[in-house]
Amino acid sequence: MKTDLLTILLDLKARRIPAALVTDMADGTQGLVTTDGCQGDLALTAEETAAVLHRLDQDDSGPLPEEPGTEPGPEPRIRPLFVDTHAPPLRLAVVGAVHVAQHLVPMAAAAGFDLLVIDPRGSFASEDRFPGVRLSQDWPDEALTGWGVDRRTAVVTLTHDPKFDDPALTVALRSDAFYIGALGSRRTHASRCERLTEAGFTAADLARIHAPIGLPIGAKSPMEIALSILSQIVAVRRKAPAATGATR
Known part of the structure; x- marks a missing residue:
C-alpha cells in the first residue's frame, strides 16, 4: 500500500x-x-x-x-x-442496566461489539453488575450524544421508563444507527409511538424501532430475552430474512 x-x-x-x-x-x-x-x-x-x-x-x-x-x-x-x-467494531449502547442487560452485555461482547451501558441510577450501572464494561450514569441522550451514534451502532432501551427510554430513542432516531430496539409490550410501544409522534417523528421514523424487541423465539427468562435481542441485532445487521419476522 x-x-x-x-x-x-x-x-x-x-x-x-x-x-x-x-x-x-x-x-x-x-x-x-x-x-x-x-x-x-x-x-x-x-x-x-x-x-x-x-x-x-x-x-x-x-x-x-x-x-x-x-x-x-x-x-x-x-x-x-x-x-x-x-471497519471499526460494531457498537451496542444498552440503556437500562437491568437483568436482561446483564445477560445481553456479555453475549454482545463475545460477539465482538464495543459496549456502553447507560443508566443514571448508580446502583444499577455499577462495576459489580457489569465488570469491565464502559458505564455511564449520565442521562441517556447526553451519554449517547457524547459517545456518538453512527451506522455501525445499535441502540437498545430496556428500562420500561419513558423518562429514560424516550430521550435515548430520540437520539437514536436522529442518527444512522443500524438497529434500534425497545423493550415493552405492544401497548407500551403504542403509547411510546404516540409520545414520539408528538415530538415530531414520522411513521417512517418509528418503523425503525424494533418493538416489542427481539426475534420470536418464545423467550421468557432474562437470558432468553437477551438471546432474542442479540439474534435480532445480528439478523438486521446481516439483512437476514429473520430480521423482518414478527416479534414476541
Whole structure:
C-alpha cells in the first residue's frame, strides 16, 4: 500500500469510517473505497464499486468475483479484484442496566461489539453488575450524544421508563444507527409511538424501532430475552430474512 493511501486509511479509522482497500490482482493497482467514492490509482466501474461496497457493508474481505470467470456474458463484468475491508467494531449502547442487560452485555461482547451501558441510577450501572464494561450514569441522550451514534451502532432501551427510554430513542432516531430496539409490550410501544409522534417523528421514523424487541423465539427468562435481542441485532445487521419476522 502506498503511503498516501495508508495515511488516508488511518484517518478514516480514527473517524470510524469503514473503508475497503481494493487491489487489481492483475497489475497490483490499488484504491481505497468508501461510500464517498474511490481514492488512489484504481478506477472502478459502477458495478465493481457496488460489489465492493456490499462486501464492506458485510465486513467481508475476499476476492471479487468470488469465483472468477463465472459472471454471465462473454467476459466477466468484474475483473479479478481483492477486497480488504477495514471497519471499526460494531457498537451496542444498552440503556437500562437491568437483568436482561446483564445477560445481553456479555453475549454482545463475545460477539465482538464495543459496549456502553447507560443508566443514571448508580446502583444499577455499577462495576459489580457489569465488570469491565464502559458505564455511564449520565442521562441517556447526553451519554449517547457524547459517545456518538453512527451506522455501525445499535441502540437498545430496556428500562420500561419513558423518562429514560424516550430521550435515548430520540437520539437514536436522529442518527444512522443500524438497529434500534425497545423493550415493552405492544401497548407500551403504542403509547411510546404516540409520545414520539408528538415530538415530531414520522411513521417512517418509528418503523425503525424494533418493538416489542427481539426475534420470536418464545423467550421468557432474562437470558432468553437477551438471546432474542442479540439474534435480532445480528439478523438486521446481516439483512437476514429473520430480521423482518414478527416479534414476541
